[in-house]
Amino acid sequence: MAMSSSATGIPGDPESVLDLRPVDESLASCVVDEERVLVRAEGDLRMRRRLAALGLRRGAPVTLMMRTAGGGAVVSVAGSRIALDRSMLRSLHISTGEVA
Secondary structure (H helix, E strand, O other), X not given: OOOEEOOOOOOOOHHHOEEOOOOOEEHHHOOOOOEEEEEEEOOOHXXXXXXXXXXXXXXXXXXXXXXXXXXXXXXXXXXXXEEEOHHHHHHEEEEOOOOO
């Protein structure tokens, strides 16, 4: 698990806390058949609510099943398979570690 540190060395500075959250990346960069954990979704509130209704919410295990023509993909989440386009894949951020 990758770690990043934004330590400034100044006592009391909130930036001096070690950040132990896993580094996240977009679902578009995920490898086929590798399970990841959804960390966050970008986009407007309506889109995030729709994704959550489909099971794509923070902490959900997600597996990229196959890539489609045009940069999209089919993902597996909560026992369902969902087709997503390229922009949606880029707006979903995943991690291999535990959700902070």
